[in-house]
């Protein structure tokens with residue numbers, strides 16, 4: 161199997177980038193997209209050229225590192241999959257495939273396909289935590305949680321912080337990510353003491369990072385590898401409104 | 411993260427505050443469309459226009475409606491300013507776009523085009539206000555004073571102004587096209603307003619979506635029929 165690639169190459173944050181054509185041949189359709197880039201990089205290194213820089217870690221769909229805008233879509237054409245879980249059988253032999261980094265003011269390009277997503281870390285640090293006392297683990301059954309809430313919290317907690325929602329959003333908004341991180345705690349009793357403060361601080365930090373504004377387009381939900389739902393954004397909207405208008409938290 | 415940074419004034423500066431404002435003003439404008447459509451639909455039931463003129467007279471002279479007119483302009487202005495701010499901030503959030511992008515794979519064109527649809531609607535609205543609102547409020551048109559056996563003496567003959575305006579087929583076509591833009595704006599805007607205000611619930615989502623789709627089709631359709639029917643009356647087909 162053969163692919164014609166147009167890969168975004170950019171030396172550093174300030175350099176101008178451009179799409180560069182590569183052809184990779186002898187591919188197996190059951191290879192993952194990342195393995196294909198590995199093959200490309202092998203060729204480049206052998207030719208004495210600079211390999212394509214890209215982020216990756218777990219290669220099993222759970223770390224969220226493998227950010228690539230493939231063939232005009234975040235993580236490529238396959239539904240609910242990260243780049244490492246995207247296989248070449250999703251493409252046809254001889255296809256031309258564009259590969260670009262996430263494009264967002266809040267995710268500056270470091271090199272080639274690598275972007276700096278530490279804006280997400282700063283949003284978490286602003287309020288995406290709970291305060292618990294250390295000591296003995298408490299008895300599992302003395303804190304009842306409604307089954308529906310437990311499931312919704314688990315679904316929200318599936319977010320791997322990959323940033324595909326931002327990459328796919330025409331507004332460059334980060335609300336699906338932030339709402340998942342707010343929801344996973346807002347739905348549980350452990351998240352209640354800091355619920356107001358969390359909503360205020362995380363939204364405040366999200367705005368400060370320069371993400372865009374959500375206009376309910378829904379591209380994020382459609383492209384999220386973990387199928388995080390727009391209902392989380394509505395929950396964040398409610399929490400932030402309640403915290404701004406109703407709470408004494410400033 | 412200083413403790414005192416979040417004042418209530420910060421609410422409407424925040425990204426979510428702009429969302430709430432967009433949703434609230436949007437719902438308010440939707441309620442206006444409903445009333446406007448109901449009143450104007452009177453033209454269908456009486457080809458002499460006197461029924462419509464009676465309703466229009468009430469709308470033009472009732473003190474509560476006149477106050478709401480001012481509130482309406484304020485709401486519209488907020489909707490426009492907020493929308494423009496969102497548009498420019500969102501453009502700035504992605505200074506460099508994708509060289510190759512397939513947005514249709516994950517979203518509808520009209521949900522991504524609210525700003526352009528809104529601009530088209532605003533352009534139409536300026537024309538529409540020039541056609542009717544400016545005439546009925548500020549100009550001493552002879553046509554508006556046309557005597558009619560059924561009319562009270564102080565009543566404006568707005569129907570004859572409608573007939574005069576829609577006797578021009580180009581105007582009719584522009585009005586109908588504007589309703590297409592309105593339909594798509596509402597198709598995204600209706601449910602979007604609920605989502606923005608946090609009103610998203612598995613029990614009610616289907617109803618909200620269905621009501622939104624029905625509203626987005628029915629109301630612009632009735633509006634579009636008005637110039638068409640009146641034009642057909644002027645050329646004697648109806």
Ligand code: SF4
Pocket residue numbers: 224318319320321322323324325326336337340380383384385386387388
């Ligand atoms: S919400 Fe989905 S797309 Fe966004 S960061 Fe989390 S897992 Fe990725």
Ligand code: FES
Pocket residue numbers: 215216217218219220221222223224225226242243244245
């Ligand atoms: S490399 Fe970890 S999710 Fe793809």
